[in-house]
Amino acid sequence: MTVASDPPLRTPKRPSRLFKNLMAKLASIPMILTALVVFVGGTMWTVVYSFTGSRMLPKTNWVGFDQYERLWSSDRWIISIKNLGIYGGCSMIFTLVLGFCLAACLDRKIRFETAFRTIFLYPFALSFVVTGLAWQWILNPEFGLQSVVRGWGWESFTFNPLNDPETVMFGLLIAGLWQGTGLIMCIMLAGLRGIDDDIWNAAKVDGIGTIKTYVVVIIPMMRPVFITSLVLIASGIIKLYDLVVAQTGGGPGLSSEVPAKYVIELMFRAQNLGQGFAASTMMLCSVVIILIPWAYLEFGGRKRG
Amino acid sequence: MADMTLTGPSGPKPKKAFSRANIFLYGTLIMVSMYYLLPLYVMIVTSLKGMPEIRMGNVFGPPMEVTFEPWVKAWSEACTGINCDGLSRGFGNSVRILIPSLLLSISIASINGYALSNWKFKGSEVFFTILIIGAFIPYQTMLYPIVILLREIGLMGSIGGLVLVHTIFGMPILTLLFRNYFASIPEELFKAARVDGAGFWQIYFQIMLPMALPIFVVAIILQVTGIWNDFLFGVIYTKPATYPMTVQLNNIVNSVQGVKEYNVNMAATLLTGLVPLIIYFASGKLFVRGIAAGAVKG
Numbered sequence: 001m002t003v004a005s006d007p008p009l010r011t012p013k014r015p016s017r018l019f020k021n022l023m024a025k026l027a028s029i030p031m032i033l034t035a036l037v038v039f040v041g042g043t044m045w046t047v048v049y050s051f052t053g054s055r056m057l058p059k060t061n062w063v064g065f066d067q068y069e070r071l072w073s074s075d076r077w078i079i080s081i082k083n084l085g086i087y088g089g090c091s092m093i094f095t096l097v098l099g100f101c102l103a104a105c106l107d108r109k110i111r112f113e114t115a116f117r118t119i120f121l122y123p124f125a126l127s128f129v130v131t132g133l134a135w136q137w138i139l140n141p142e143f144g145l146q147s148v149v150r151g152w153g154w155e156s157f158t159f160n161p162l163n164d165p166e167t168v169m170f171g172l173l174i175a176g177l178w179q180g181t182g183l184i185m186c187i188m189l190a191g192l193r194g195i196d197d198d199i200w201n202a203a204k205v206d207g208i209g210t211i212k213t214y215v216v217v218i219i220p221m222m223r224p225v226f227i228t229s230l231v232l233i234a235s236g237i238i239k240l241y242d243l244v245v246a247q248t249g250g251g252p253g254l255s256s257e258v259p260a261k262y263v264i265e266l267m268f269r270a271q272n273l274g275q276g277f278a279a280s281t282m283m284l285c286s287v288v289i290i291l292i293p294w295a296y297l298e299f300g301g302r303k304r305g
Numbered sequence: 306m307a308d309m310t311l312t313g314p315s316g317p318k319p320k321k322a323f324s325r326a327n328i329f330l331y332g333t334l335i336m337v338s339m340y341y342l343l344p345l346y347v348m349i350v351t352s353l354k355g356m357p358e359i360r361m362g363n364v365f366g367p368p369m370e371v372t373f374e375p376w377v378k379a380w381s382e383a384c385t386g387i388n389c390d391g392l393s394r395g396f397g398n399s400v401r402i403l404i405p406s407l408l409l410s411i412s413i414a415s416i417n418g419y420a421l422s423n424w425k426f427k428g429s430e431v432f433f434t435i436l437i438i439g440a441f442i443p444y445q446t447m448l449y450p451i452v453i454l455l456r457e458i459g460l461m462g463s464i465g466g467l468v469l470v471h472t473i474f475g476m477p478i479l480t481l482l483f484r485n486y487f488a489s490i491p492e493e494l495f496k497a498a499r500v501d502g503a504g505f506w507q508i509y510f511q512i513m514l515p516m517a518l519p520i521f522v523v524a525i526i527l528q529v530t531g532i533w534n535d536f537l538f539g540v541i542y543t544k545p546a547t548y549p550m551t552v553q554l555n556n557i558v559n560s561v562q563g564v565k566e567y568n569v570n571m572a573a574t575l576l577t578g579l580v581p582l583i584i585y586f587a588s589g590k591l592f593v594r595g596i597a598a599g600a601v602k603g
Contacts, residue, residue: 023505024424028432031417031480034473035432039439042450049449058449098337105334118586119338121593122345125585127534129551130578133558134344137351137364137571144364151363178341186593238443242536246555263445268541273449280445287441 043284050277058273067278077279080257086169087176087258088237094177095233096226099184104214106185107192117189121182128179132246135175136162162248165255172256175247180236184229191225192218227297234290238283259283352376352572359567375566379573384563385556386545392573395553399533399580401464402549406471406532411524414476415517418483419509423495433480440477448541455542462544470538475531479524486520487513523595526588530581550577 053063071077102120106113123131138144141160149157161171195218203213219226241260248256259279267276347364352375354368362369381391388394420426421433451470452461460466490513498508539549548556554577558570585592 021424021426024420024426024429027416027505028420028426028429030413030472031436031476032432034476035435035439038447038451038454038473039435039442042447042454043442045450046446058453102334102337105330108330110330110334116334116338117593118589119341122582122585123341124596125530125581125592126578127536127551127581129534129536129555130574131344133554133570133574134348136558137567138344138347140364140567143359143567148363148365178344182341183596186596235441242551245536246559249559260443260445264448264537264541267449276445277449280443280448283443284446287443291438291441 046277047281047284050274050281052274052277054273054277056271056273063274067274068282071275071278071282074275076254076257077259077262079254080259080262083169083256084237084240084258087173087240088234090170090173091176091180091237092230092233094173095181095184096229098177098181099229100188100219102181102185103188103192106189117186120185123179124182126179128242129246131175131179132243132248135171135178136247139171139174163252165252168248168252168256172243172247176240176243179243180233184233187225187229187232188222191222195221224298227294231290231294235287238286238290348571348575352379352568352575354568356566356568375568375572376576378566379557379569379576383557383569383573385548385553385560388545392550392553392557392576395548395550396576398464398543398547398553399550402467402471402539403529403532405464405468406475407525407528409468410472410475410479410528411521413472414479414524415483415514415521416509417476417480418485419487419513420505421480421484422487423492423508423513424505433484436477436480444474444537452541461542462547464543464547467538467542467547467549470542471528471532471535474538475528478527482520482524482527483517486517490516519591522588523591526584526592527595529584530592533580 049058049060050067051062051064052059053061053066106116110116139146139160139162141147141163146157146159149159161167161174199217199221200213203217208216239260240258241264244250244256244258244261250257250261260283263276263279263283266272266279350367351359351364353371353373354362355370355372355374358369379391380393382389383391421429451473455461455466455469460469494512495508498512503511533549534551535549536551536555539552543549543552554573557573588595
């Protein structure tokens with residue numbers, strides 16, 4: 001029994017191609033406008049205007065790469081990049097390791113799995129503002145964790161990351177990990193569930209230990225899951241903004257500034273649009289650098305439907 | 306079969322409940338759970354204490370005298386700048402932003418997804434690809450062009466403008482969600498309806514929509530948490546009178562004037578987190594499905 005694909009209707013007068021599927025085209029107008037005007041148009045506009053000397057209002061006085069030169073000689077921007085590097089590197093490693101370990105624990109056919117999963121994932125439902133404020137309170141040196149431990153008798157205990165320029169990014173990291181690892185755990189868990197039981201049985205027959213099976217067999221099999229997680233974490237790191245504003249406000253001093261915050265401050269507070277555009281173009285570049293290898297790995301190797 | 310039971314016990318050998326591996330496993334999970342639960346616990350106990358008790362006591366200790374005054378104050382009296390009408394205004398704004406954004410973004414995205422999977426036209430896949438790539442572009446790159454756009458159509462600073470922004474930025478992920486779902490519906494169903502003479506809208510409303518209810522729930526969960534938790538767009542595209550709850554919360558807690566009332570701050574923080582938390586605990590598996598659909602494919 002063969003199902004014939006529906007034969008094209010041959011009418012003597014074929015209507016213009018533009019009107020074929022007219023309703024679908026009309027219904028897609030919002031999508032087309034969003035894609036072309038906002039995403040393509042908006043991005044190009046910003047890139048083009050990053051070569052102008054715009055200050056309060058966008059102007060077309062071309063200044064070449066001046067804005068970029070000024071950007072890379074600005075201390076604040078360099079600090080922002082360094083901070084994001086520290087936060088990003090640690091966040092990437094800890095999220096992947098913690099996410100995978102938690103998923104592996106939950107996959108060991110344990111009891112109360114749903115309860116544990118619910119606990120690990122609930123921070124992801126909360127906003128970064130809520131996350132930042134909650135941790136700001138816990139890390140408060142006068143009343144928070146530090147004072148409690150001191151109250152237990154350990155008088156010299158010091159844990160005050162949010163007021164120390166050296167460690168403030170780790171204070172943010174604690175909150176960021178709290179909010180974000182649940183998601184990665186869920187993705188990893190879905191990946192682990194997708195692995196056939198036969199693999200485990202085969203490993204057992206061969207006498208390979210549980211941990212070794214994870215490292216040698218399971219993790220290589222989960223490569224696509226890891227790559228997806230990596231892209232997700234990376235795109236989240238570049239967007240880092242709300243958490244910083246809520247938890248530290250960029251302080252103490254400039255020691256927890258991040259690029260996304262730099263862009264917004266320059267555009268909307270310092271009224272230096274050109275700098276903001278140049279900085280956001282740099283953010284765009286970093287995303288492109290992350291995305292191209294991923295797109296190549298995902299779609300380049302073999303064609304998918 | 307009755308005699309099956311006579312052949313002796315079947316199934317795998319029962320495991321000992323308290324093996325060393327198990328103790329380690331549950332120990333780890335419980336330790337990690339404490340890290341995850343701690344902030345919620347601390348927020349709750351802090352919000353129920355009076356200020357004297359907070360200054361004296363232990364941040365982890367349960368309240369000696371439970372008071373709901375901080376909650377009342379956070380809701381109706383907490384100050385941002387000169388306005389002292391509490392978070393209730395931000396809550397109202399957030400609701401007024403959420404409902405239209407939800408309706409608009411989900412209806413547009415579901416129609417997009419339907420058109421993309423059943424009514425492909427020349428270029429439709431190209432637009433869709435651009436849309437998906439657009440989801441990865443940092444918002445900062447598009448912030449200012451949208452400011453210009455909103456100014457041109459007169460929506461800058463209004464709730465309508467923010468609704469439009471949420472509709473635009475929710476579109477990639479939601480369209481993907483609906484497109485994948487509609488693509489999984491057997492094509493024969495669509496063809497049969499076509500043979501019967503049903504058109505674009507008729508098929509959408511009478512066949513696709515009723516079948517897609519579960520995915521609508523997933524989309525609603527995704528959008529409610531996403532829009533409610535938004536801070537960036539709220540802070541840029543609205544003005545103080547129309548600030549959503551997250552922005553107002555940040556202004557209340559991080560304001561430099563006045564004496565810090567930590568219990569009120571924590572009550573305000575919890576109030577802001579309440580809506581997504583309720584959605585999360587009520588939706589259970591669907592929430593996971595929503596983020597998995599959004600994350601793994603996107």
